Amino acid sequence: GAVVSQHPSRVICKSGTSVKIECRSLDFQATTMFWYRQFPKQSLMLMATSNEGSKATYEQGVEKDKFLINHASLTLSTLTVTSAHPEDSSFYICSALTVPIIDTQYFGPGTRLTVL
């Protein structure tokens, strides 16, 4: 089956620094990737949708300058949390799919970000 990886799985950083999270589709071409944020015991909140080669579409309330998303190739999308603060600490999950098979979305294992 299709596999999506995320790196790193855990990251701890100091307040004010930037952190980059990678999401890779290992055995298929991901035309669309999604980034979610999840707080403990809560649901997944969609942050943005990225299509290869174009700018990401952010959900309402998500700061574009804070969460930079790049989808430079059909197998890689990155999320950069800029000038991270403790309130950015969360679990970040990516998922990927290939158009036109839009009913099958493959999830990465997630990245736990802790900002001190």
Add this chain to the structure above:
Amino acid sequence: AQTVTQSQPEMSVQEAETVTLSCTYDTSENNYYLFWYKQPPSRQMILVIRQEAYKQQNATENRFSVNFQKAAKSFSLKISDSQLGDTAMYFCAFMKHDYNQGGKLIFGQGTELSVKP
């Protein structure tokens, strides 16, 4: 806008018993997909079952089956012969059938299921 509601934050069931998780949704769309995802303690999201709205027949996957009531906008998940490995957070999700939207999922709040030995 579409919404998905799971009204049971927590549920528990004895091993080998049957449990049903509830989900309702609101949409004006006619073509869409519904999903149940499982998130075990590892936090890896796992697809449990998928239902296309145009299909009247309820989807089944081994011990997992759904009761899809399109008019009532209800999509419940039944787990038969519950196993300890079924312990997880379960999310109901909605997706509009729109290639332009690229398959955006809308999740419910989740139901935390505990299977007790």
